[in-house]
Amino acid sequence: MNKFATYLFSAFLLLPAASFSVFAAGGGALEHSGVNVNDTASLQRGAKWYVNYCLSCHTISYMRYNRLAEDLDLSEDMVMQNLVFSNAKFGETMDIAMDPEQAKKWFGKTPPDLSLIGRSRGADWLYAYLRGFYQDETGGWNNTHLPNASMPHVLWRLQGIQTPMYRQETDEAGYTHEVIDHFVVTTPGTQSAEEFDRTARDIAAFLTYAGEPAQLKRKGIGIWVVIFLAFFTFIAYLLKAEYWRDVH
Numbered sequence: 001m002n003k004f005a006t007y008l009f010s011a012f013l014l015l016p017a018a019s020f021s022v023f024a025a026g027g028g029a030l031e032h033s034g035v036n037v038n039d040t041a042s043l044q045r046g047a048k049w050y051v052n053y054c055l056s057c058h059t060i061s062y063m064r065y066n067r068l069a070e071d072l073d074l075s076e077d078m079v080m081q082n083l084v085f086s087n088a089k090f091g092e093t094m095d096i097a098m099d100p101e102q103a104k105k106w107f108g109k110t111p112p113d114l115s116l117i118g119r120s121r122g123a124d125w126l127y128a129y130l131r132g133f134y135q136d137e138t139g140g141w142n143n144t145h146l147p148n149a150s151m152p153h154v155l156w157r158l159q160g161i162q163t164p165m166y167r168q169e170t171d172e173a174g175y176t177h178e179v180i181d182h183f184v185v186t187t188p189g190t191q192s193a194e195e196f197d198r199t200a201r202d203i204a205a206f207l208t209y210a211g212e213p214a215q216l217k218r219k220g221i222g223i224w225v226v227i228f229l230a231f232f233t234f235i236a237y238l239l240k241a242e243y244w245r246d247v248h
């Protein structure tokens, strides 16, 4: 192999390594969410949960309803009937009428816009957050992934109420702490544990999609680009062999 070919070959070998390190950066000890943004049915369910349970507090001001319709295979009528409860028009963004100042008074914090949350937190974190609400000793809501979150557990009727069981853990310095070992559902909700996991996964999928709507198309195109590059490399190689035959 000549030098150029060796470089090209090693670049190909390094490609997967490069993408793995990107994933590792967002990792941590989070459970895998199983989110699949190419699963349109999951995105549709996620959008429905979102407008029913989240949009009253959290805008997604980068997302327009007509874009949603196009990406999620929904007609204008379906979107207007099932996903729009305000007087927003089809071409408008997913905004709400709530005054941020009021919201701050009520919750102590303004509920953030969630347009980019899928990118900043990642699907696995969102999945963990939505499943991580519990009732603590004060009787108030708390969350394993955002301690003392000022967001109430808006999905508690679906999931039920879970309370933590603690265990003792000794750290390196010899101090003992109580840490959450697992949850026990003390008041059942309308969904089973598996059904609620699916609900959390669908919402996380919807937010992941909303963070970068173009990813649906980009990933589709990406496969063809790779196929084209592989094919082109082959043609270039044949051409090279053809030229060098005369030289040798």
Ligand code: HEC
Residues within 6 Å of the ligand: 050, 053, 054, 055, 056, 057, 058, 107, 109, 110, 111, 112, 114, 117, 121, 126, 129, 146, 148, 149, 150, 151, 152, 154, 155, 203
């Ligand atoms: C009653 C208002 C309200 C509703 C409804 C609500 N939230 Fe929140 N949410 C908040 C508030 C307030 C915060 C800020 C919490 C904090 O930082 O302590 C928050 C924070 C968050 C965050 C964390 C942002 C971050 O990274 O710090 C996420 C993610 C989130 N909400 C998702 C959702 C989803 C998904 C739903 C629907 C299932 C939802 N919220 C429904 C009020 C609400």
